[in-house]
Amino acid sequence: MKNSIKVERAKKNWTQEDLAGKIGISRQSINSIETGRFIPSTVLALKMAKVFGTDVETIFQLEKTD
Amino acid sequence: MEPIKKQADRKTLIYSVLWAFVYMGCLIVLKKAELSKSAGILLSFVPTVFFVLFIYHYIRSISTMDEVERRIQLEATVWGFSLGLLLLMTLGLLDLVVVLKKEDWSFINLIPMFFLFYVIGIFISRRKYNGA
Numbered sequence: 001m002k003n004s005i006k007v008e009r010a011k012k013n014w015t016q017e018d019l020a021g022k023i024g025i026s027r028q029s030i031n032s033i034e035t036g037r038f039i040p041s042t043v044l045a046l047k048m049a050k051v052f053g054t055d056v057e058t059i060f061q062l063e064k065t066d
Numbered sequence: 067m068e069p070i071k072k073q074a075d076r077k078t079l080i081y082s083v084l085w086a087f088v089y090m091g092c093l094i095v096l097k098k099a100e101l102s103k104s105a106g107i108l109l110s111f112v113p114t115v116f117f118v119l120f121i122y123h124y125i126r127s128i129s130t131m132d133e134v135e136r137r138i139q140l141e142a143t144v145w146g147f148s149l150g151l152l153l154l155m156t157l158g159l160l161d162l163v164v165v166l167k168k169e170d171w172s173f174i175n176l177i178p179m180f181f182l183f184y185v186i187g188i189f190i191s192r193r194k195y196n197g198a
Binding site: 024026 | 194
């Protein structure tokens with residue numbers, strides 16, 4: 001699964017720390033998700049979409065291997 | 067959210083230190099002092115109370131972690147448990163063919179290894195998820 005968290009953060013001019021604070025997780029966890037090392041739960045993905053003001057599919061996309 | 071997490075982490079740290087001190091105290095007393103058998107048995111169970119308190123606060127602190135941190139703790143525990151089990155199984159089999167020195171392989175000496183295995187697990191899973 002790929003994601004566009006970095007792009008969405010750049011649009012808002014947010015650091016990983018800013019995003020982490022808004023959804024209540026650690027900066028390291030944001031980094032793990034952003035780099036694809038951890039796939040978040042539906043709840044966390046929805047929280048992320050909410051703070052970015054977009055839908056989940058915009059942030060997370062399935063790849064052919066998924 | 068953050069103060070609750072910090073409070074839970076602080077309590078876990080306090081109770082882990084408290085348990086470690088009580089355990090070490092009991093260990094020293096049992097080794098050095100000449101106690102009656104019943105007093106010795108009673109003293110052996112004293113750290114259990116503090117260990118239960120520590121585990122209670124540790125589990126509470128896990129509930130304040132986010133999902134990535136919980137995964138790291140879960141995988142570290144799996145590593146710790148698996149390596150501990152492997153050690154005991156191997157020692158059990160070795161014990162059938164060679165005489166293991168009690169002063170090297172007693173329960174007292176094995177305990178730190180279980181903590182070491184957990185720390186190894188934390189190191190591996192942190193590297194996996196945080197890349198640190």
